[in-house]
Amino acid sequence: MSSALLPDKIHNPIYRLNQHPGYRRLFAPQELTIGLIMPLETHPGRPAPTMADHASMALRADKLGFAALWLRDVPFYDPTYGDVAQIFDPIAYIGYLAGVTQNITLGTAGIVLPLREPLLLAKQIASLDHLSAGRMVLGISSGDRPADYPLFGVDFDSRGDRFREAYTVFRTVTEERFPVHDSPRFGRLNGQFELIPKPVVDRSPTIAVGQAQQSLEWIAQNLDGLIRAAPDPDYLPIIAEQWKAAVERIQGSSHFKPLGVGAFLDLADNADAPLRRMPGGFRAGRRSLIGLLEAVKSVGINHFALNPKASRRPYIEVMDELAADVLPLFPTH
Template sequence: MRASAPVTHELWEHPAYRSVFRKDALSIGLILPLETHPDSPMPTMRDHAEMAQRAEAMGVAALWMRDIPFYDPSYGDVGQIFEPLVYIASLAAVTKKIALGTTGIVLPMREPHILAKQVNSLDQLTGGRLLLGMSSGDRPSEYPLFGIDFDTRGERFRDAYQTYRTVSEQHFPVFASSRFGKSAGTLDLLPKPPYGRTPTIAVGRAQQSLEWIATNMDAYLGFVPGPANLDQFARDWKEQVAQSMGSDAFKPAAFGGFLYLHRNPDYPFRAIKGGFAIGSRALRRFLEQAREAGVSHVALNPKVTPRPYTEILDELHSEVLPYF
């Protein structure tokens, strides 16, 4: 099986992919939960539907769900608690157009045939609002629960991805996997993706080379680079896409992480664990620099900010979102 992924005309017709990842433009998304809880590993999830509607009305491009199956106190973070694909279905029912994505499904711990059925169903039912971010996972404590060797997660990621793409997109596929079964072409998985395929995004490197990601996936969402590293971040990706797919190829680069939105609007960029601290006006300048470098999307998670989430949204709405 081979799962190379040129960005086809059909994929650019995919509503979420087209709205979130535009060449020479930058969009802004929010990583859930849509509340701050800097001193607790668990959000309350109160008013989450209303906050999603508010984010959509403000012009936020995407809402991103994390995949954390179990609570590990040593990590102290459970994301939005709810299983991401189930939660996407819930949020799709209370919103209209905003893209709904994962950052990212821990693919080595997922059964790819069932994942394909779930993802294709969601993309069909939401009218193309789904973006499938995939990762290899970074919590060794979870892997024994699934009977999987943590050290093989990179190889398992590739195998699961190829199986997922094959059964998702091919009609009556013929394939064989050492981990995920085989088919002689007598069975077909339905439904198929509404736009040929559901866009897949590497969240982090997923234990893969940048070359493999550029060849096989539809976008790359990396960790937050500092202002001095933005140009290199975007250049490395663009050059790898050109080498893997041709000089005219375009696949989007993005980054995401925690946002500590400082009360001083001009507070300069400062790296923190898993993200960065910054003031709102400085954030606008940083994102303008990212856009100029060629970054297409930024996913922000303000959970670490010790301020009410509504206050953060209001400030992003007035100081940042109108410029992108």
Template sequence: MIASTENKDPSLSTELGGVDTRGSSVHLPTSSPERHPGFQRIFRPGDLTIGLIMPLETHPGRPAPTMDHHLEAARRAEDLGFGALWMRDVPFYDPAYGDVAQIFEPMVYMAFLAAATQRITLGTTGIVLPTREPMYLAKQATTVDRLSGGRLVLGLSSGDRQSDYPMFGIDYATRGQRYRDAWSVFRALVEDKFPRFQSEMFGCADGTLDLVPKATFGRVPAIAVGRAQQTVEWLASNLDGYLGSAPKPEGLDAMADEWDSQVRDLYGPQRYKPIGIGGFLDLSSDPHMPFQRIPGGFRAGRSTLINYLERARAAGVSHIALNPKVSRQPYSEILDELAEYVLPHFPTQASASERA
């Protein structure tokens, strides 16, 4: 499920808030994220693409999928033309939530999928950044990005499972601050050569060590998943995009306008930082079933889904990450129906590297 927590800590700095990065570290020349194949494949102005949140298996009423034939399902999703496969970060089984996502640790699982697929974007919705050691995460991210040929889009959240935090010995109330601090360290390691920084929570660097490998295209694109206890201004200033919970149809314009207006205020009208939406999809057997909210997502028929996505695209939404695991029909039938009736309206275009 995509986190949608609201900001509770307005006292935020901008850019590299929380970490002192003054010193002689060299900022590497970085390409725009729009040139990154994984980012470009799913985020383009004026277009909307469709991705799938793992697992690629329906299991309504059960906390865990079987993960049988998961590799074949991932390859089939790629062949059918879906834009991305998204992995959630759920380290523990909490019966109060009753959901363990795709079971496998997302960064490890992405590396496995990178070897088994060729084109599809691989993303996270999202890595719970306050509970991650950002130096190891940076190493994992640049490794996966290089091994996949530049297909990683790193979604970062603050997490909505309070029960996880005591397991890590972390105060849940500090997650907003930890998010900013961890992000600053991550960014310095990925984007600077022999970085210098002093972090309150995650160590320091004096410019004598450098992270290897570096990202293939200069940096790993990173998007916010949910508000992550931050202001929209901070997210728009620091991250490459935003992925939020899918609202009702009448809420699409306001959601997209809030993000786009903040990006315009910061960078001007020419800068593109995409907004996406996502959540559970219960695909009805009735193609015309009206849009209906369910916890963490919505229920709809295919015709209604098409109408919803057309409205989202018109509002400026660039991507939707769907999790049909709550649907009642077999997943293979869902893929067939979406591929036959929905994807033709919202095709995934080849990236520049695929066309070369």
């Protein structure tokens, strides 16, 4: 068994995320990359995609040079929300996509951590990190659907505390050898058991998706970045400055922790169509979208995850137009 799978010493406490292929592909200071939120299919007005050609579309996104594919965590269909994301469970699906694609980062946006058993999640994520050759990035959230919590017998109001506790267990078991830890909700580690494999580098990259009921300072201290829902463009400098200030207070002015945003996109046929807000995102022509992305980059945001599922054009047209005219301006690292 290789030393990467069974290390002979405790990981270096100086984390080497800039050596993690998936994280490095997405994030760099003063730069912006473009990712896609799954599914790679337009289905406006319908709760579920067909998932037809999903493997070939993922391979196409990889070959065209998009930075990441992001998978959401929606275990059950709730007609109140009318959305089931990419249908397939994100953990299982990333395992499949790791075998279909070669370079693109595979991320979750995000796993509802209070509803996941962190010891098993640690095993799954570390395994995916190796099976994807270091392309796995774990985005985690507290979830925004109160109706999901009773299904798992979990109190919705406890989700902030459960998030912190589960994350502590996840970090402990993935980063320490034969760890000792006692968790009120998630079991006891007594120093006699070891998680194998460990992450590809010192830790699995973890990104907060939304604030997960935590302060910005807590996220800046404990996670490796933040992805927020895209706000009104006028608010972009404010959210960027808030994140930068939190990172500086906790980590110092020279420390880089990336900020990303995610949004629905309805890409118009007319390249000159103006940018307009719609619920959760934007309708725009190509040129106004580029203007938005330039503004995003200028305030220090490092990644933009687009979800064109609400677009009225075929997804393949949207993807090809983005690849031809937008990606060259915001290239993947």
